[in-house]
Amino acid sequence: MEKLVSLCKRRGFIFQSSEIYGGTGSVWDYGPLGVELKKNLKERWWNAMVRARTDIEGLDAAILMHPRVWEASGHVSGFVDPLVDCRNCKKRFRADDPKIKGTPGAPDAQCPACGMKGTLSEARQFNLMFKTFMGPVEDSAAVVYLRPETAQGIYVNFLNVQQSTRQKVPFGIAQIGKAFRNEITPGNFIFRTREFEQMEMQFFVEPGEDMKWFEYWKAQRMEWHRGLGLAESRLQFHEHTRDELAHYARAAFDVQFDFGGTLGFQEIEGVHNRGDFDLTQHQTFSGKKLEYFDQPNNRRFTPFVVETSVGADRTTLAVLVNGYREEAVEGESEGRTVLGLHPSIAPIKAGVFPLVKKDGMPEMAHRIADELRSHLPVFYDDSGAIGRRYRRQDEVGTPFCITVDGESTSGGTVTVRDRDSLKQERVDAGQLRAYIGEKLRT
Numbered sequence: 001m002e003k004l005v006s007l008c009k010r011r012g013f014i015f016q017s018s019e020i021y022g023g024t025g026s027v028w029d030y031g032p033l034g035v036e037l038k039k040n041l042k043e044r045w046w047n048a049m050v051r052a053r054t055d056i057e058g059l060d061a062a063i064l065m066h067p068r069v070w071e072a073s074g075h076v077s078g079f080v081d082p083l084v085d086c087r088n089c090k091k092r093f094r095a096d097d098p099k100i101k102g103t104p105g106a107p108d109a110q111c112p113a114c115g116m117k118g119t120l121s122e123a124r125q126f127n128l129m130f131k132t133f134m135g136p137v138e139d140s141a142a143v144v145y146l147r148p149e150t151a152q153g154i155y156v157n158f159l160n161v162q163q164s165t166r167q168k169v170p171f172g173i174a175q176i177g178k179a180f181r182n183e184i185t186p187g188n189f190i191f192r193t194r195e196f197e198q199m200e201m202q203f204f205v206e207p208g209e210d211m212k213w214f215e216y217w218k219a220q221r222m223e224w225h226r227g228l229g230l231a232e233s234r235l236q237f238h239e240h241t242r243d244e245l246a247h248y249a250r251a252a253f254d255v256q257f258d259f260g261g262t263l264g265f266q267e268i269e270g271v272h273n274r275g276d277f278d279l280t281q282h283q284t285f286s287g288k289k290l291e292y293f294d295q296p297n298n299r300r301f302t303p304f305v306v307e308t309s310v311g312a313d314r315t316t317l318a319v320l321v322n323g324y325r326e327e328a329v330e331g332e333s334e335g336r337t338v339l340g341l342h343p344s345i346a347p348i349k350a351g352v353f354p355l356v357k358k359d360g361m362p363e364m365a366h367r368i369a370d371e372l373r374s375h376l377p378v379f380y381d382d383s384g385a386i387g388r389r390y391r392r393q394d395e396v397g398t399p400f401c402i403t404v405d406g407e408s409t410s411g412g413t414v415t416v417r418d419r420d421s422l423k424q425e426r427v428d429a430g431q432l433r434a435y436i437g438e439k440l441r442t
């Protein structure tokens, strides 16, 4: 993880927020390459979940919602974690932190940070929602929350979307957006942060059909993660036990990814069968019906919901961890660091290099880069030895490197080097767009 964090900073993927002021606790900024990587990932999700389907509609609901939303959803009363603090070192922990020895509050309980005994407070409930004020007067009547999940924006818009699109159940609503949680113990880089992005889809189905759709979405979502290039051996399902299951949930599975090291397998996505809990709660609290009218059968019902909820940042971390490797290169003294990102999410698709800065090579390489740039993100580089330039692209996950050499200016062909196999092929310069386009599709 340390190596990855350092690579991410050095190459402009991810920086600590407000670093020059000493940083903000567990908030991160995406740099030039990071923003491309995360955008590509979100686009892949949006394409698979919205654009490629006729039964899912997109939505972009606001972050600030009516405060009653969070009473209806159960977040005001129940979105809490048990918090304990150490009177000696002032550090805070979740009461269920496995590193705590003994029961917090008891004299023999030991602080996992300073090691003192008897200094841990008893657990108290801490609400994870960020509060702010709407309007100029800071009184309690104007308290609003930064949403801790995007799902509620979908539920409250269920009928707006259904009626405006004339979708019939079963159908889904998807959105990508920021969520905020005042986590007690954030950390592990972008794994658990206080501001993050979720990609959520709520699928509305007829009661009784819910388990069928739950199984369907479970399989679809795992397939999506595999398609992203996450190694089969690093992916698994975790079924929520009775203790873990929310009181309203009928079934829940997490897709877990093996982050290695001390983290190991951790949730990257949740697939939940939420029954009619959310729509029913919003009907009760708002006094407005959120029922579906089934025209052919002339009846009304409150649909059940199957939810798929995945973190864009946590998945970004998963593809970085999955792709990072250091390897020896045959015939070379120096090894290389590679980010084996799936080509579809790689921030730069091709590096374009003149072998040397003379004999018309830079001009031809510039022409190629300019032509490709309107179709693909490319990077022109003529500084340093060619091996160095290859390494720089390997390290940021660029799948192809195009080199203009002595043969290029006379014969019109260039070499295209594959990041993973290191094989070089000669390709007609005029065919480059089609050649790379084809490779990116597979």
Ligand code: ATP
Pocket (backbone or CB within 6 Å): 149, 181, 183, 190, 191, 192, 193, 194, 195, 196, 197, 198, 267, 268, 269, 270, 309, 310, 311, 312, 313, 314, 315
């Ligand atoms: P965890 O148990 O790790 O706190 P959760 O079960 O509370 O997660 P959900 O509410 O199901 O998570 O949110 C869905 C997804 O949103 C998670 O699978 C994860 O990818 C992402 N996510 C949730 N909390 C955070 C966070 N603090 N930082 C980054 N991503 C998060």
